[in-house]
Amino acid sequence: MGTKSVKVKTLADKYGVSVKEIIKELESQGFGDDVKSASSVIPPDAVELVKSYLDELMAKRGGEPGRGAGNRDGGGAVSAASAGQQEVHIKGPVIVKSLAEALGKRPNEVITSLMMMNVLASINQMLEPAVAVELAAKMGFTLVIDKRGKEEHVQKDAGSQSADAPEEIEFADNPKDIIARQPIVTFMGHVDHGKTSLQDAIRKTRVAAGEAGGITQHIGASIAHCGNKSVTFVDTPGHEAFTAMRARGANVTDIVVLVVAADDGFMPQTIEAMNHAKAAKVPIIVAMNKIDLPNANPDKVLLNMQQNGLMPEDWGGTIGVVKVSAKTGQGIDDLLERILLEAEMLELKGNPKRPAEAFVLESQLEQGYGPTASIVVKNGTLHVGDPIICGEYYGKVKGLIDHRGQRIKSAGPSTPVKIVGLSGVPDAGTKLVVCKSEKEAKEIGEARSASKRVETLSGKGGGMTLDDLFSQMENGKRNTLKVVVKTDVCGSSEAIVESLKKLPSEKISVEVLHAAVGAITESDVQLAASSNAIVIGFHVRVNPGVNDLAKKENVEIRLYSIIYELLEDIKDAMAGRLEPDKREKELGVAHILKIFELSRGPKICGCMVDKGVVKVGSKSRVFRKGELIFNGEVRSLRRFQDDVKEVRQGMECGIKLDNFLDFDVGDVIQFYEIELKKATL
Known part of the structure; x- marks a missing residue:
């Protein structure tokens, strides 16, 4: 959710400070033109900075910090009021904003301190734990990074066993069954x-x-x-x-x-x-x-x-x-x-009488059904209405469709079915099991989803060092083809991404910005537009209005139904992103016989073509006594009273060069053109 706009007077009343004080702070942050009086609206991107400043001010005065900043985000266990304490606890992953709140500092102070440490980071960017600890130490705090908050610890401890249990529960089969x-x-x-x-x-x-x-x-x-x-x-x-x-x-x-x-x-x-x-x-x-x-x-x-x-x-x-x-x-x-x-x-x-245990063969988003998964029941029987968990996704079986497209009420061992009712699209190969209740399935699924999100965030590099930035600038010659991949099923998405990563090239690399299941949407085009990428669709449609947006944003959308064509086209696109190999091709040589002064316009040199051909638009070099004095192109050619496009060897003509007047009789003009050869990977 984005931050809402707030009036200056509202914030002043809340914190018990004067309107002038808030306006002064906004002016120091560069928002003075937008805010002039008590009724002025503070821009959304300035609200957080002002609240951080006011929290810090309240802490110094010994008052209670405003409810708007220090205690709003669960990321910092310690607010600005406790900034005087030596030990500060914060939940991981560490975000710049939550770190600033935990340390009782303004976000711009933290960002500035990070820059002094050669780390570039925005207010919502994640930091490496080591960087956060070092920054806190420089500011006089001992930072302790907790993996979860206290309530989460209790909740996780209570549900940790059940989170892993469904797939691991050993069912005692009755030999008769x-x-x-x-x-x-x-x-x-x-x-x-x-x-x-x-x-x-x-x-x-x-x-x-x-x-x-x-x-x-x-x-x-x-x-x-x-x-x-x-x-x-x-x-x-x-x-x-x-x-x-x-x-x-x-x-x-x-x-x-x-x-x-x-x-x-x-x-x-x-x-x-x-x-x-x-x-x-x-x-x-x-x-x-x-x-x-x-x-x-x-x-x-x-x-x-x-x-x-x-x-x-x-x-x-x-x-x-x-x-x-x-x-x-x-x-x-x-x-x-x-x-x-x-x-x-x-x-x-x-054993058809035990809870079902199945594996996902394929998963997709289907119109009218939502997330669906093609599964094979390995053991047990899956019934309509069973609460299920499949990786991080959960749900209740709303429908079972057999291989003939008919709805069935249950599926026994070795039966392939399409299942409707999951909360998301699971990866192919994921194990699907039946839970005791839908509530248990939901709790486990949400816990796994939160855990996966934390792992994903923790796996990303926190900020970018200035050294990294400079090295990337120096290595800017290496080109990258960025792509957004949308497919109809999860397995195809994974396979295409892997294939693209394996395309061999020393000159250019493929970067998959986003790969997902479903139709091509406006957000895909916007992502591609902001990153100079192309959108690839495999067995999917383009949502209404998306093509118009793509034309407006100059984003290319390519749709495929056969993977060979997709890979071949991407290879061509990679080659197209490379600078073509340039090669000079000599066209001809002429020497100046006479200079013609015109009443209007530049001089024209009368020439004899000694070799090859002269063409309008071709590149030219003028040599005087063997030394190069001009490099340009042929603007026009005239033979007698007619304008011509080219003149061949042994013929006389008048040549007008681009922005060059310092001709002299005896100068030699060399003509050439640049051939662009398609770059190879």
Whole structure:
């Protein structure tokens, strides 16, 4: 909340001081033009400074400080009245404003003292604890930084156990309640090797046709039925940018189907996916897809497997290999049988009567629903109305939507559902559990959110030293492309940010100012405008009126649906931010034969073009006896009575140069142009 404007008389009455005294203080702060009388309104940005001054004045006089400053912010446990004490307590993180209040000093005094210590900081900026302690010592105080206030300590101690408990509570299962659950299977592999198409063939549905570029963009889950048994499928994108999402898919899965194209064999992302599965200690089945192609080479795939530590059964190993074709349907039944066989060997069990335990596959903001999360229930049963906690977000299950888009009342073990009712968008891979009550879930969520905020603030550098500032000025040659990223789902946001950070360049770096889920808003454009950044949207829309603001602020908004295009365009944008390489290209040479004086305007030199060509607008250098006397450009060319754009070798012409009159017969004029070559990363 911003500070409200206050009248001079109101403040004078509150503190029991004269109006003149307050006006004098405002004049010393540089606000004299705005405040002239008792009815004048003190600007919002001056209110805090004046209140700090009055608190200090009251403390010196031994009176009670005004309620407006010293006791308003919980940041300082000691107000200006207790400034005489040697030991001062303050809550961390330490803000300049709260430090000033705790020490009983005016904020501008603290800021000035910080500058003397080579630290630049504004009134609302956070300081490093060591800097704050050193500053307090110089002012005659011993500063003690508490992590939390007393009330917070009590509240945290009371709720600290419950804050971590939901995910760690061990539930005692009744053996009678334990049943076999269906396997959760993840399809992994290189891009365009047919993961989604293979699942389509299994589910007998069409998914890939709806994906931009035929490439799966987000993790999705669905159920396929095989006789009286079912299999839950998790489809992870194949592009290497989605490494983190694929790793999460491996962590919630029971079996990995590694899809390898029979014509391509193992590719970089195939090996990467295999390593994720191995790290998660998940059984692997190799699906040799595109076996119907004439250039299919099964032996190559088997050799690649052996080279990467996957010994196929045909070669005496333990890894099952199934030859399939998503196009013709060949081998689909064999693959399902193999999956169910592996699941049988794993003896997967679940207890539908215990509170649900699930993992987030994907999360997003959806119109009409708010924050939603696609989850897979690993154990237990999730019911509509259950109070839940997922990381720092909490809520009550308002709706469960299955993989077919239908609303259901409960979801048992190994069931993928979309959940509605969370207070925010959790990170993919976060564990979701059921709490005892909605009140408990809210308390834990808010405590975690506050804790995360403190950690975030504490992790940032406090202020900037003058040395840092000068070194940044000296290193100003290094360019930065700043971007604001908005995506439809959390996993895409993380993957795009990681991909942008990995773009290689010694000349320019990418800085992600903000990455979030949801449509592109006015605040995104304003952030980009203030930071000279571009806005990137991935599978999102632009809110009404935002494009007009972007044009007004000269902010570029780029929308994408395929990650390849996004990364390629960003590379081009990075190259565009670099200064182009400049190179001189010689055009021609001429020498002056005669000087023509005109009644009006500058002199014109009559020249003979000895070499090359002379063009209007080209750069020129004038040499006299081998020494350079002028560097400019050709303003106009005349041949006989006509103005021309260029004159070639062996022809005479009249040349008028830009702001140069000191011609002499025999001077040599050299013509050239600057070629701009696109800079490379």
